[in-house]
Amino acid sequence: MTDLAAPALKAPLPETWVYPCAVERGGGLWVEPGGFHIDPVRGVDRAVITHGHSDHARGGHTHVLATPETLAIMESRLGEGSGTHKQPLPYGRPLTVGEVTVTLVPAGHVLGSAQVVVEWRGSRVVVSGDYKRRRDPTCAPFEPVPCDAFVTEATFGLPVFRHPPAEDEVAKLLHSVALYPDRSHIVGAYALGKAQRVIALLREAGWDRPLWLHGALIPLCELYERHGVPLGELRPATGASKEDLKGQIVLSTPSAVQDKWSRRMPDPVVAYASGWMRVRQRARQKGVELPLVISDHCDWDELCQTLMDVQAPEVWVTHGREEALVHWATGQGFRARPLHLVGFEEEDT
Amino acid sequence: MNRFAALMDALVFTPARNGKIRLLTDYWQTTPDPERGWALAALTGSLTFGAAKPAIVRNLVMTRVDPVLYGWSYDFVGDTAETAALIWPARPGTNTPPPPLSEVVHGLTSAKRSEVPALLEGWLDALDSDGRYALLKLITGSLRVGASARLAKTSLAEWAGGNGVQASVDEIEELWHGLRAPYLDLFGWLSGAGPKPTVAATGGYRPTMLAQPLEDEDIAGLDPAAYRAEWKWDGIRVQVVARTLGESRLYSRTGEEVGAAFPDVVERLAFDAVLDGELLVVRDGEVRPFNDLQQRLNRKQVTPKLVKEYPAHIRLYDILFDGDEDLRALPFDARRQRLEDWYARTRPPAMDLSPMVPFETWEELAALRAGARDNAIEGLMLKRADSTYVSGRPKGPWFKWKRGPLTLDVVVMYAQRGHGKRASYYGDFTFGAWTGDPENGGELVPVGKCYSGYTDEELVRLDRWIRNNTVRRYGPVREVPPGLVLEVAFDSVHRSTRHKSGVAMRFPRVHRVRWDKPAAEADRLATLEAMIVE
Numbered sequence: 001m002t003d004l005a006a007p008a009l010k011a012p013l014p015e016t017w018v019y020p021c022a023v024e025r026g027g028g029l030w031v032e033p034g035g036f037h038i039d040p041v042r043g044v045d046r047a048v049i050t051h052g053h054s055d056h057a058r059g060g061h062t063h064v065l066a067t068p069e070t071l072a073i074m075e076s077r078l079g080e081g082s083g084t085h086k087q088p089l090p091y092g093r094p095l096t097v098g099e100v101t102v103t104l105v106p107a108g109h110v111l112g113s114a115q116v117v118v119e120w121r122g123s124r125v126v127v128s129g130d131y132k133r134r135r136d137p138t139c140a141p142f143e144p145v146p147c148d149a150f151v152t153e154a155t156f157g158l159p160v161f162r163h164p165p166a167e168d169e170v171a172k173l174l175h176s177v178a179l180y181p182d183r184s185h186i187v188g189a190y191a192l193g194k195a196q197r198v199i200a201l202l203r204e205a206g207w208d209r210p211l212w213l214h215g216a217l218i219p220l221c222e223l224y225e226r227h228g229v230p231l232g233e234l235r236p237a238t239g240a241s242k243e244d245l246k247g248q249i250v251l252s253t254p255s256a257v258q259d260k261w262s263r264r265m266p267d268p269v270v271a272y273a274s275g276w277m278r279v280r281q282r283a284r285q286k287g288v289e290l291p292l293v294i295s296d297h298c299d300w301d302e303l304c305q306t307l308m309d310v311q312a313p314e315v316w317v318t319h320g321r322e323e324a325l326v327h328w329a330t331g332q333g334f335r336a337r338p339l340h341l342v343g344f345e346e347e348d349t
Numbered sequence: 350m351n352r353f354a355a356l357m358d359a360l361v362f363t364p365a366r367n368g369k370i371r372l373l374t375d376y377w378q379t380t381p382d383p384e385r386g387w388a389l390a391a392l393t394g395s396l397t398f399g400a401a402k403p404a405i406v407r408n409l410v411m412t413r414v415d416p417v418l419y420g421w422s423y424d425f426v427g428d429t430a431e432t433a434a435l436i437w438p439a440r441p442g443t444n445t446p447p448p449p450l451s452e453v454v455h456g457l458t459s460a461k462r463s464e465v466p467a468l469l470e471g472w473l474d475a476l477d478s479d480g481r482y483a484l485l486k487l488i489t490g491s492l493r494v495g496a497s498a499r500l501a502k503t504s505l506a507e508w509a510g511g512n513g514v515q516a517s518v519d520e521i522e523e524l525w526h527g528l529r530a531p532y533l534d535l536f537g538w539l540s541g542a543g544p545k546p547t548v549a550a551t552g553g554y555r556p557t558m559l560a561q562p563l564e565d566e567d568i569a570g571l572d573p574a575a576y577r578a579e580w581k582w583d584g585i586r587v588q589v590v591a592r593t594l595g596e597s598r599l600y601s602r603t604g605e606e607v608g609a610a611f612p613d614v615v616e617r618l619a620f621d622a623v624l625d626g627e628l629l630v631v632r633d634g635e636v637r638p639f640n641d642l643q644q645r646l647n648r649k650q651v652t653p654k655l656v657k658e659y660p661a662h663i664r665l666y667d668i669l670f671d672g673d674e675d676l677r678a679l680p681f682d683a684r685r686q687r688l689e690d691w692y693a694r695t696r697p698p699a700m701d702l703s704p705m706v707p708f709e710t711w712e713e714l715a716a717l718r719a720g721a722r723d724n725a726i727e728g729l730m731l732k733r734a735d736s737t738y739v740s741g742r743p744k745g746p747w748f749k750w751k752r753g754p755l756t757l758d759v760v761v762m763y764a765q766r767g768h769g770k771r772a773s774y775y776g777d778f779t780f781g782a783w784t785g786d787p788e789n790g791g792e793l794v795p796v797g798k799c800y801s802g803y804t805d806e807e808l809v810r811l812d813r814w815i816r817n818n819t820v821r822r823y824g825p826v827r828e829v830p831p832g833l834v835l836e837v838a839f840d841s842v843h844r845s846t847r848h849k850s851g852v853a854m855r856f857p858r859v860h861r862v863r864w865d866k867p868a869a870e871a872d873r874l875a876t877l878e879a880m881i882v883e
C-alpha cells in the first residue's frame with residue numbers, strides 16, 4: 001500500500017470539489033481547487049491523464065501532467081497534438097497543483113497507467129482510470145489507496161465476467177499452433193497494452209520464435225522495449241511471404257484481423273484477445289475461431305475486491321455496466337452512484 | 350467433461366469442415382474409452398436426458414446469485430445455460446475433481462427426478478465455466494455445435510485410416526443402428542485393436558442418397574438427355590426395410606426409426622426388400638397436404654380413427670435391395686426397371702410408384718413444373734440415368750428443383766428476441782394481413798411467424814425499428830403499430846383451426862424487407878386464402 005497520510009475528520013465532501021464536467025467545457029472530471037481536468041475529452045488548459053488509451057488521453061491540451069511513460073505514449077500516438085507543456089510525474093511523488101496535492105499511483109492497466117490521487121483539506125479522492133489486479137509483466141501492479149471517494153470503471157461490471165488466468169489462455173493459443181502446423185495464427189489485440197502483454201506472456205510460456213507484427217503495433221512495441229519491457233525478436237508481418245508465416249504467430253490490431261490485410265496469411269486461425277471473448281455470442285459475432293479471454297480490466301470479482309480493499313465510503317462508477325456494480329456496492333453498505341462521464345468507449349482491452 | 354467441453358467449444362468456433370474433422374480425429378486419438386464413446390453419442394444426438402429442464406438450472410442458480418444481477422447478466426448474455434455457466438459462483442473449499450462425461454451420463458440415467466438438482470450442483474461446483482456450459486447444454490438437450498452426425502462419422506473413418514484400418518463412412522453408417530453407446534466395439538475396430546463389429550443384417554438402415562438443390566440459372570449447363578425427372582412429393586422421405594422373417598422397419602432419411610407412428614404401413618410389409626420413397630397421407634386416391642401428415646406425426650397414440658382419417662401411404666422412388674440382392678451399384682435406369690418389375694410382381698398395399706415425368710427439353714420441363722399447382726408437389730427431382738445409389742449428398746447425380754415459393758406482403762405486429770447468435774436482436778416476428786381496406790375498418794389479423802431470411806445488417810435495422818416503435822410489452826413480446834412491411838416467402842398455405850385467421854403458412858421466411866411500402870398497402874387476408882389449394 002502506498003504510504004499516504006490518513007484522511008482527517010471534518011474534511012469537505014468529495015462531490016463538492018471533484019465532479020463531472022460538461023463536455024462543452026472539456027468533460028472528464030473537474031478538480032475545482034486544483035483547476036485541472038482528469039481525462040478530459042476536449043482540449044483544456046490543464047489536464048491530468050491516467051493512461052495512454054485514446055478515450056482517456058486526448059490531444060489539444062495546453063498543460064499535461066502524467067507519468068513519463070504515458071507522456072511518451074501520447075507523443076508516439078498524437079505527435080504534435082499531445083500537449084504544449086508536458087510535465088512528467090513519476091509514481092509516488094506528491095505534487096502541489098493549485099490547492100491540491102496530486103500523486104500518481106500504479107493502476108496495473110497498461111505501461112504508465114496511473115490512479116490519480118487528489119487531496120484537498122483532508123479529503124482524498126482516487127480516480128483510478130482503467131485498472132486491473134492481475135499480474136502483468138509489462139506494467140507496475142495496482143496499489144490500493146484508502147480514500148473518501150473511489151472512482152472506478154465498470155467495463156466488465158457483471159458477474160458473468162470472470163477472467164480465467166491469462167497464462168491458460170496463452171497455453172490454448174500454443175496448443176492450437178501445435179494442432180495446425182501449416183496454418184498461421186493471427187491474434188487480434190489492442191495496440192497499446194494488450195499486444196505487449198500477450199507477447200510477454202508468450203515469451204514466458206517459452207515461445208522463442210520471432211513474433212510477426214502488423215505495422216500499427218510496431219511503434220508501441222518499440223516504446224515498451226525502450227522502457228525496459230523485453231519482448232524478444234519482433235518482425236514486421238507486412239512483406240513476409242506465406243511460407244514465412246506457416247506455423248507462426250502474427251499479432252495485429254483487432255480491426256485488421258477482419259479486413260484484407262489478413263488474407264495474405266496462409267489459412268489463418270483467427271484469434272482475438274479480449275475480455276469480451278468470455279461471452280460466446282460476442283466471440284461469434286466477430287467471427288473469431290479462437291477466443292482468448294485476456295483482459296486489461298478488472299473482472300467482476302476484482303472490481304468487488306477492490307471496493308473492499310480501498311474502503312471508500314463513497315464509490316462513483318463510470319464507464320461500463322455501472323448499474324450492476326452500483327447495485328452490489330449499495331448492498332454492501334457503500335454509498336455508490338453512477339457517474340455519467342461522456343466520451344468513454346466500450347474499450348476492448 | 351473438461352476435455353469434452355473444450356472439444357464442443359472448439360467445434361462451435363471452427364467454421365471450416367476440415368478444421369472440425371481435425372479436432373474430432375485429435376479427440377478420438379487422445380481420449381480413452383468410454384469417454385470418447387459418450388462424446389460420440391452426444392454429437393450424434395444419441396444421448397437424451399429428460400430429467401433437467403432449464404427451470405431447474407435457473408432455480409439452482411438463484412440459490413446462490415442475487416436475482417437482480419442474474420437478470421442483468423441474462424439480458425447481456427441472452428442464453429440461460431451460458432449465463433448460468435458464467436455466473437455460477439464457486440464455493441470456496443470445493444476440491445472435487447471435475448466429473449468425466451461418463452459419470453454425468455450414468456448419474457443422470459440412474460437419478461430420480463428429485464435427486465437431479467443436488468447432483469447438478471455438485472458437478473457445477475467441480476467444473477470450470479466451459480465445463481459447466483457443456484454440461485448444461487447437454488442436459489437441457491440444446492447442444493448445438495455445428496457438427497452433424499455425418500461429420501462425426503466422417504471423422505471416425507478418417508481417424509481409422511490413420512490407424513491403418515480401412516473403414517468408409519458408409520460402412521460405419523450401415524453398422525450404426527446395431528451399435529450402442531459408448532461404442533466400445535466400434536472404437537476397437539477403428540483403432541485397429543479389434544474386429545469389425547457384426548450387426549444382424551435384418552432391419553438395418555442403409556444410408557440415404559440425397560439431392561443437391563438446383564438453381565434455375567444452373568440448369569442450362571446440364572444435358573437433358575442424361576437426366577430423368579420425377580415429382581418431388583411433399584411428405585417425409587423414408588426408407589422401407591421389409592423382411593418376411595424378422596422385423597420390418599421404417600426409417601427417416603437420417604436413419605431414425607419412425608415406424609411406431611405408422612403401424613398401418615409397417616404391419617403390411619410382407620416382402621423382402623429395401624425401398625426408398627415418400628411417406629404421404631393419401632385419402633381416396635388423393636395426396637393430402639403436409640398438414641395431414643403432421644396430424645399423424647405428432648400423436649403418441651395411434652388410434653384406429655386417426656389411421657382411418659389420415660391413411661398413410663408410401664410413394665416409391667427407388668429400390669436398394671430386392672431380397673438379398675444389393676442393387677445400389679446399378680445405374681438409375683436399371684434400378685427403375687427393377688423397381689417397376691418388383692412392384693408389378695408384389696403389388697404391395699398402401700404403396701404406389703412415383704411416376705416418371707417424360708421431357709425433351711428444359712423449357713418443356715420448366716413449363717411442367719410451373720403448371721403443377723398440386724400442393725403435394727414440391728417441385729421436381731432430376732436424376733442422372735446412370736447414377737448409382739450412393740450415400741450422402743454428392744454433387745451432380747441428383748438435383749432437387751423446387752417450385753418457386755409463394756410470396757405475400759405482410760405487416761409486423763409483434764416481435765420477440767431471436768435465439769442463439771441473434772438472441773440480443775428482435776428478429777422473431779408475428780405478422781398479419783388486412784381483413785379489408787384499413788381506411789374503411791379493415792383490421793390486421795396475425796397470419797404467421799417468421800424468424801429468418803434477413804441478413805445480419807437488415808436484422809440490426811429491424812431490431813432498431815422494433816425498439817424505437819414499441820407501444821406495449823407483454824413479457825418478452827413487443828407490440829408495434831402497423832408500419833413495417835415484410836415480403837414473406839412460403840412454400841404453401843393450408844386451412845387451420847388452430848390459427849385465428851383460419852390459415853397456416855408453411856415455412857414462412859423474410860424474402861425482402863419492404864421499408865418503402867406503406868403498411869396500408871400490404872396484402873389482404875383474401876389474397877392469402879386464394880392461395881390455398883384444397
Ligand SMILES: [Zn+2]
Pocket residue numbers: 051053056109130347349
Ligand atoms: Zn484503458
Ligand SMILES: [Zn+2]
Pocket residue numbers: 053055056129130153319344347
Ligand atoms: Zn477506459
